[in-house]
Amino acid sequence: MRTQVGIVGAGPAGLMLSHLLHLRGIDSVVIECRSRDHIERRVRAGVLEQGSVDLLHAAGLGDRLSREGARHEGIELRFAGAAYRVPMTELTGRAITVYGQQEVVKDLVAARIASGGRIVFEVDDVSLHGLDSEAPLIRFRHDGREVELHCDFVAGCDGSHGVSRSSVPEGVLTTYERGYPFAWLGVLAAAPPAVEELVYAHHERGFALYSLRSPEISRLYLQVDPAEDLDRWPDERIWSELRTRLETVPGWTVNTGPILEKSITPMRSLVVEPMRWQRLFLAGDAVHIVPPTGAKGMNLALADVALLGAAFADWYAHGRTELLDDYSPTALRRVWRAQHFSWWMTSMLHRLDGHDPYEARLQLSTLRYLATSRSYATSLAENYVGLPDV
Known part of the structure; x- marks a missing residue:
């Protein structure tokens, strides 16, 4: 197989990146170790930031979100026998929308399939090769066959237990973690x-x-x-x-x-730096995890690939590397802000x-x-x- 960007992992990050690349005329293949039914049923996060909602609408994925998502303009804090409402929209002009991660995944899978996108489910024995060359290669097994996927870049969106992060040579990455x-x-x-x-x-x-x-x-x-x-x-x-x-x-x-x-x-809280090594770009839970108190996990993943999609588009359209080079430091600024907020909310309430x-x-x-x-x-x-x- 041959594609421009090989994407490991069909969670919100990998699927959204594939869709954003499609909108820019860039080919990709997504591989996923689990079944379509599994990823569409798996209950995870359910709070979308305003920026995530805006991204989904801009990508043409807002129809069901508009019908079924619940817009919330505040949250309530209860303590010492009293309740206090934080009027978020009044204070910021922005809101959140409650819409389950599995619903986002369903919308993305449907959009990719409708546009002829390639998602290969239920793969195993995934390994990454040639990441420091101009011809990276993803090997995996599917339906009992050995498959090689040749690409220009690899996007590792396969979570903290996936193969992407572990494919980076020892000593390159620094891990910051708190349990x-x-x-x-x-x-x-x-x-x-x-x-x-x-x-x-x-x-x-x-x-x-x-x-x-x-x-x-x-x-x-x-x-x-x-x-x-x-x-x-x-x-x-x-x-x-x-x-x-x-x-x-x-x-x-x-x-x-x-x-x-x-x-x-x-x-737990976890950040791995940098979010890139050579032709491998890491996104979502593959490089950062936050406690769910601040509702940041899925939103960070979507923000990562919004940056990464724009960087790939600039490279393919103009041959420029600036956005690719800036991907990790730019993404990490948001990641660390979300880390602090999630830690603060967790420490205050538990x-x-x-x-x-x-x-x-x-x-x-x-x-x-x-x-x-x-x-x-x-x-x-x-x-x-x-x-x-x-």
């Missing part, structure tokens, strides 16, 4: 949301988040120990703990219903290791400052809806 002493127990429930906007709750028993996916489906999270066993969390216990942490405002109750899915996700009463008082002081300072609330809002340029 957190807690995880999220996430549930998808067939229960009409009892809120119109996301609710972030600080509680002495631990953090909780009330989100939503549709008028009939709620998405909820509880802070738990990373070693927690899901079998110890029957539905009744989950609903009881959600009520304890969320029903802190008089007259308000959690809507319950059958739990459709449940999982435990450890939390019960920290050791239950230090001093730390708990600092958290409450920060939350009260947010509730009383328009400037501080504006800083949160600017970061949450997404900064246009960083």
Whole structure:
């Protein structure tokens, strides 16, 4: 096989990059180890920044997003028995849209197939070769056959456990990482949301988040120990703990219903620099991971490939390398801003290791400052809806 840009990974980053390249007349092939059904059903992030929404519309992918996405102009913080709304649109002129990552993936897959794009699902034994030459090569197996994909560039969009990052020679990359002493127990429930906007709750028993996916489906999270066993969390216990942490405002109750899915996700922060080596360009979770508190993961991936698509287009149209050379430092400025914001939100809202009463008082002081300072609330809002340029 031959293409211009070989893309490893059919998540939001890889699929969006392939679509953006198509719009510029650049050929690409996407390879993915999982099935189409798997990636379209996998429940992940659900909050799109204003810039991500604008990118999807500009790429011709906004029809279903406009019909089914829920625009939110604020979020609610609950702490110390009170609630405070951060009016994001009033403070910034921008908003977020709740639209699941799997829905973005569905839209992208459909668009690529409709335009004749090549996505090869269920591949294995993927390996990258010649990344430091002008003729990179991706080898993989598909349907029992050995396949070679020749290309000009390789885009590694295959997450933190993929082959792309590990294909860079030892000593080239620097990893910055932080682990957190807690995880999220996430549930998808067939229960009409009892809120119109996301609710972030600080509680002495631990953090909780009330989100939503549709008028009939709620998405909820509880802070738990990373070693927690899901079998110890029957539905009744989950609903009881959600009520304890969320029903802190008089007259308000959690809507319950059958739990459709449940999982435990450890939390960590990770950045790998640089995001390029020779003809390999890394994007999305392959080079950065954030705790989900700040809702930045999918948005960072989309921002990465928006830069990368423009850089490839400039190279193919004019032979210029400036945007390719600037890709990593430019992307990393946004990545580190999102890292700090996600760390700050996480540290402010979660019960920290050791239950230090001093730390708990600092958290409450920060939350009260947010509730009383328009400037501080504006800083949160600017970061949450997404900064246009960083």
